[in-house]
Amino acid sequence: MGKTKSLTGVLLTAAMLAVAGCSGGGAASGETAAAPADPNEVSGEIKVLTHRTDLVQNGALKRYAAEFNKVYPKVKVEFEGITDYEGEVKIRMNTKAYGDVLMIPAAVSKSDYPKFFAPLGPTAELAAKYRFSDKTEVAGKVYGIAQFGTANGFVYNKAVWKKAGITQWPRTPQEFLAALKAIEGRTDAVPYYTNFKDGWPLVQWTSNVGSVTCDAKATDELAGPVSPWKAGGELHTIDTLVHDIVKQGLIEKDPTTTNWERSKAMLAGGEIATMMLGSWSITQMQGAAKEAGGSPADIGFMPFPAQKDGKFCATLVSDYQQAVSAHSGNKPAARAWIDWFTDKSGYSEREGAVPAVKSAPMPATLKDFADNDVSFVERSEARTALVNDIDNAAEIGLNKPDYRQKLIDTARGAQDGSLQNFFADLNKRWDEAARTAGS
Template identity: 45%
Template sequence: MRKNKGWMMLLTMLLITSLLAACSSGGGSSQAGEEISTDPSDIKGEITVLTQRTDIVDTVFKDYAAEFNKEYPDVKVNFQALADYEGQVKIRMSTKDYGDVLMIPTSVPIADIPDFFEPLGTYDELKDKYTAIEERMVDGKVYGIPTVITFSGIIYNKQVFKDAGITELPKTPEQFQAALQKVKDNTKAIPLYTNYASGWALTQWEADLPTVAGSVDYVNVDQPNTDENFVPGKPHYELYKVLYDAAKNGLIEKDPTTTDWESSKADLANGKIATMALGSWAITQIQGMTDKPENIGFLPFPTNASDVIVPLSADYNIGMNVNSENKPAAKAWIDWFLAKSNYAVEQGGGMSADKSAELPPILDQYKDVKFSTLTPAKEGQEGLMDKIDNEGEIGLWQPDFKKRIIEAAIGNRSESYDDIMKDLNDKWVKARAEVTK
């Protein structure tokens, strides 16, 4: 409620600013939704691009601008990197001065997006070109396009696997457990690092549910409509059984309570850890900590499903300020950045939203794997899964029951894995009945 009030105040301030500007100037900037020129010879002037990437704004982004200027020599591109991106942009959005191109803050309510951002095209125009554009769409118009499409699974050290004698990459839970055992038996590396102490890292496991289910429909369509969410044979049961079995068999770190996220990245990079369950966003971070980045690989999460599906999700969406006075140049930058910078792969640790782009090199061996976004909820059931989760205090995207599973597996709790799953399913059934009555 407080967030909504904040945005209402921001909208009011923006309206006042717009009225004052209209009274004091003769216009000059194109109106929202007006057709924008794409002819390079017509595109001139200066634009400002806001970014959250304080680490590469003075290096990589300047290289991008130089390449962009080879096609658009009459456009000057300025960059502003913001450390507290969400907070600082929200303040600036109370005026018209929030750059020409920027990452759309995730806190902006979807319904309010047209008040701040220029449409980049209609859904019908862009759906065959870009992936995951539905997230920032209003009334059939697309206002943002993902800068990076991330994927989830297992990040592993290839050299450790080789030293352990693993000659074929594991595909099923049984094969994965066998591979972890080989790492333990034949190397000094930790087979599976849970990052228990961080808490948030354990939530990354939930992203692999579609892979275990073998269906893009399961999470948002099937799951909210079943009372058997954590029973044996169902995706949640099978997903977290992988974690439980690894911990039970001594294939994780010796003392999970002392894990450290920052050092774990270096340890995976340098062969002290064999595997971690993470999103692709972590790949470039880990590769950056070794002089042999080629040793870092990706595995789809182990599954018994006949179809191997790796779920895709969108990072920040790039958009255009509706008040920009140089929309042709802003649009040209967005199009170039998405199509030609290779930011998604080289800096974002994922894949491009451009459907014509090739898979990143780390995925070359997975031509038979389906990389796909999830099916949205049925009409009228939007948000139902989250309501059930919250009502039952289950915490699908919280670390609590994942920690509970690890603690039970290593003997710090007296309950069994089936006890935990039954408790979670009982909560799910009760909450679902309450929410859907």
């Protein structure tokens, strides 16, 4: 799988930090897309829009549809893979023609969900069964169900870390930096690879908000003039680590020449030791190891280097949420597809991802987390809309790579400035925006 899949990780964060967008193609009826009671009574055609162009091209989605038809024989499913999913679907949503089932674009403000999507049912009912349901809740109704979730942390090459003499996960940022220095001194690997040029991997760092303090409401707590980059704040801890890794020269020689696709083979082959990514990346790295004739068992995943009461935590964040268009002419069939795909298809298991269904087991890819008693923190979305508004008004972009690229440039001396002044500027902009946002 290529970059199409990898974009999932950045969109997890982007979905959390949506921006106001579309105007809509007419009033929605508010009709619930109810789950059909009898599969044989559901018929017709539905179109499913997807960002997973790779699964369209390799026929995987057609195979899923064939399995779906064993349960719903009278429903025809057509897929449309869209490369620039966010950009194109946002434009289409100014009309009524944006498919029957679609992934909710990050560009749609949460408060606008009822304009574009059919409610799937009351929050209490869906929250009992599915993780991440509060992400699409508006006024007591849920408008989307996650395809899957992902945990956040570092994907790393176990063989390289072992060669450097590191046998335990770092428990603090200082221990993490010491480990990278050991890798630099005892191996030929790049200790940490930034993926600076592609940019989107830098957003993965934001998804660790909540991991540092094991606080599910850590993102909600950004909703105000709270100076998020002050000492003790999670973003201060996260971005200080980014800065110090770069400042101490523990990265590739020239960040402006990084290459995401190549980095997968480099990490799998031991040329790179560590990268910050979501757990969705594990299967990609394992695949790269197989292709290179290496060992998938060398691919490891570790939590952010911070503990609370002696335990590591890792935030769980939602992938794209599948929704039924408010303008769909075949809501029962559209809802049938979403329910089957989420509950029965085995998609999240094959992707090595965290299942949306609460009763399903965690994936084998997170066995190291389970074995080491890492606590999973499912991030609250209660104040997402206000956090979005502040972030947009401050023009910082927690879901964009720009400010961390500037941070890296500052740390490596390509741009003037100090970390202290950099954080002071971010705090000033955030707090000024917070005093006017949402008012």
